[in-house]
Amino acid sequence: MGTCALRDVAQFPVSEGLPVSNSAESTPKRPLRVAIVGAGPAGVYAADILTKSNEVKGGDFEVSIDLFEAYPAPYGLIRYGVAPDHPRIKGIVNALHKVLDRGDIRFLGNVTYGRDLKLHDFRAFYDAVIFSTGAIKDADLNVPGVELEGSFGGADFVSWYDGHPDVPRDWPLDAKEIAVIGNGNVALDVARMLVKHADELLSTEIPDNVYRGLKNSPVTDVHVFGRRGPAQVKFTPLELRELSHANDVDIVLYPEDFEFDEASDDAIRSNNQIKTMVNTMTNWLVEEHAEAEVPSSRRLHLHFLHSPVEIYDGAGNTAGTGKVAGIKFERMQLDGTGHVKGTGEFIDYPVQAVYRAIGYHGSPLDELEYNAKAGVIPNEGGRVLDAEGNPVPGIYATGWIKRGPVGLIGHTKGDALETIGCLLEDRLTLPPAQNPDPHAIIALLEERGVEYTTWEGWNRLDAHEAALGKAWTEAEAETGVVRERIKVVPREEMIRISRSSEG
Ligand SMILES: Cc1cc2nc3c(=O)[nH]c(=O)nc-3n(C[C@H](O)[C@H](O)[C@H](O)COP(=O)(O)OP(=O)(O)OC[C@H]3O[C@@H](n4cnc5c(N)ncnc54)[C@H](O)[C@@H]3O)c2cc1C
Ligand SMILES: NC(=O)c1ccc[n+]([C@@H]2O[C@H](COP(=O)([O-])OP(=O)(O)OC[C@H]3O[C@@H](n4cnc5c(N)ncnc54)[C@H](OP(=O)(O)O)[C@@H]3O)[C@@H](O)[C@H]2O)c1
Numbered sequence: 001m002g003t004c005a006l007r008d009v010a011q012f013p014v015s016e017g018l019p020v021s022n023s024a025e026s027t028p029k030r031p032l033r034v035a036i037v038g039a040g041p042a043g044v045y046a047a048d049i050l051t052k053s054n055e056v057k058g059g060d061f062e063v064s065i066d067l068f069e070a071y072p073a074p075y076g077l078i079r080y081g082v083a084p085d086h087p088r089i090k091g092i093v094n095a096l097h098k099v100l101d102r103g104d105i106r107f108l109g110n111v112t113y114g115r116d117l118k119l120h121d122f123r124a125f126y127d128a129v130i131f132s133t134g135a136i137k138d139a140d141l142n143v144p145g146v147e148l149e150g151s152f153g154g155a156d157f158v159s160w161y162d163g164h165p166d167v168p169r170d171w172p173l174d175a176k177e178i179a180v181i182g183n184g185n186v187a188l189d190v191a192r193m194l195v196k197h198a199d200e201l202l203s204t205e206i207p208d209n210v211y212r213g214l215k216n217s218p219v220t221d222v223h224v225f226g227r228r229g230p231a232q233v234k235f236t237p238l239e240l241r242e243l244s245h246a247n248d249v250d251i252v253l254y255p256e257d258f259e260f261d262e263a264s265d266d267a268i269r270s271n272n273q274i275k276t277m278v279n280t281m282t283n284w285l286v287e288e289h290a291e292a293e294v295p296s297s298r299r300l301h302l303h304f305l306h307s308p309v310e311i312y313d314g315a316g317n318t319a320g321t322g323k324v325a326g327i328k329f330e331r332m333q334l335d336g337t338g339h340v341k342g343t344g345e346f347i348d349y350p351v352q353a354v355y356r357a358i359g360y361h362g363s364p365l366d367e368l369e370y371n372a373k374a375g376v377i378p379n380e381g382g383r384v385l386d387a388e389g390n391p392v393p394g395i396y397a398t399g400w401i402k403r404g405p406v407g408l409i410g411h412t413k414g415d416a417l418e419t420i421g422c423l424l425e426d427r428l429t430l431p432p433a434q435n436p437d438p439h440a441i442i443a444l445l446e447e448r449g450v451e452y453t454t455w456e457g458w459n460r461l462d463a464h465e466a467a468l469g470k471a472w473t474e475a476e477a478e479t480g481v482v483r484e485r486i487k488v489v490p491r492e493e494m495i496r497i498s499r500s501s502e503g
Helices: 041-051 087-101 119-125 154-159 185-195 208-215 236-246 262-270 274-289 411-425 436-445 457-476 490-498
Strands: 033-038 064-068 105-108 128-130 151-153 177-181 221-225 249-253 296-303 304-315 322-334 338-349 352-358 382-384 391-397
Touching: 033 119, 041 064, 041 087, 041 105, 041 411, 064 436, 087 105, 105 436, 105 457, 119 128, 119 436, 128 411, 151 154, 154 185, 154 208, 154 352, 177 185, 185 221, 185 236, 185 296, 185 352, 236 249, 236 274, 249 274, 262 274, 304 338, 322 352, 322 382, 411 436, 457 490
Parallel strands: 033 064, 033 128, 064 105, 128 391, 151 352, 177 221, 177 352, 221 296, 249 296
Antiparallel strands: 304 322, 322 338, 382 391
């Protein structure tokens, strides 16, 4: 068993037969039934690649795909992760929309694997199942005080500002000084959303409760802390430069943080992104110290070589029900390899809120093995493995749940190519569905009272959100702000609108 090379769908060899379940002479031919669980980019790309593969296009069998999603809406973290002020992502959404709009992939939203449907249900109705369930949780930060009031997971805040249906509508934005831990793109998203003036976000699709919450925020200073140096950041040049576009926000850097070891020099020489970012930050440092400008009302501080030690309340306690009043870091130094070691010097910052943005983490899936450390389903090239490390026939994984929570939307295409390559390689040995009739799964969902949503339903909700944006734009014409969409947040409302002319 190895990984499967389906680098280019056009190169994949043409099929010679049907699924084994169909190959008996007396059995009429039927499509290969595949369920994909998770309609984020990884799931949609997997569905698209499967339908377009030469095995399917040039072969003598068809595929029939059902794409299941726990939310009533598709697109995963594109809808509930990507920051609202990133409109350039729209191009990707349009491309994914076109895939699902073709009509050869059936979307079934508001259906949760493990709750509404179990593995044996999928086994009964499909020849193969692909899990593309991504990651939605924060990775754990193991420092004392992380449970205090005012200590937040970045992923939770992201879910709030993106109008996730299952998180509370109110977010406590009462801190003037805030620490954000982490040096990845999520840390920059979180910091930017915290420090930006709300009116700058009004033209995005942020829900009204989010606009109101941010509008009332008393924040003056957001401090972003990386534990390594400026040449070891995980964020990317575009996202870094974006920070300087926020109105009335000064970027503050600290000369003592600009430490570079041999590995940093190598990285700057060999990696254009790192070179660009180090140059950008060094320029900001010089500009900031060269001339005193009119100070802005808010500041975004970028700190490096700070490793979090503890978060504490007003009495200095790290346990109990107190509220965050400060955070302690150990100052780090580079060790020559791009990693860091402690200096024994500690620094305190008075802050009233701490956001940890130190990475996402996957969640276990019912009846499947789980690698809790990496937050992934154990797999080889997308073939899901059992406890003994053997492939589970007919079960696959793709996207962040296959590979871990790293990488951009586009990277999930590569995951899907490999996973679909394996599935097609295994095609003749897949355990056949007991009931491949596509209507059977719908009957089961209805029998269980699952209020599933459909692609037509999503188009209705999509149009409804666009209409809300248009109505707002017309009603508030004097502001000159155009809102293309206002997201519907409560799950029940999403379902009601999606299913409004159904049954
Ligand atoms: C905060 C944040 C911002 C980002 N911004 C960008 C950006 O601007 N540009 C960029 O290129 N990349 C960005 N990324 C990265 C990008 O979002 C990921 O690369 C991509 O979404 C991973 O795709 P996925 O399909 O594996 O997972 P996801 O997008 O998480 O999709 C998984 C889907 O599976 C569903 N699911 C989970 N469990 C179940 C279940 N039990 N039953 C049914 N369905 C289930 C989920 O509801 C979800 O819809 C960002 C990531 C984060 C965290
Ligand atoms: N606009 C965009 O394109 C966009 C936006 C958001 C996310 N994304 C992508 O989504 C993926 C996930 O992003 P992410 O920011 O969640 O993860 P990430 O890129 O892995 O960054 C995690 C950051 O947290 C730090 N960290 C980890 N453990 C820590 C600890 N115990 N203490 C202090 N710091 C710690 C890491 O430092 P070390 O490096 O020292 O480990 C790193 O700086 C990335 O690939 C990202 O590019 C893209």
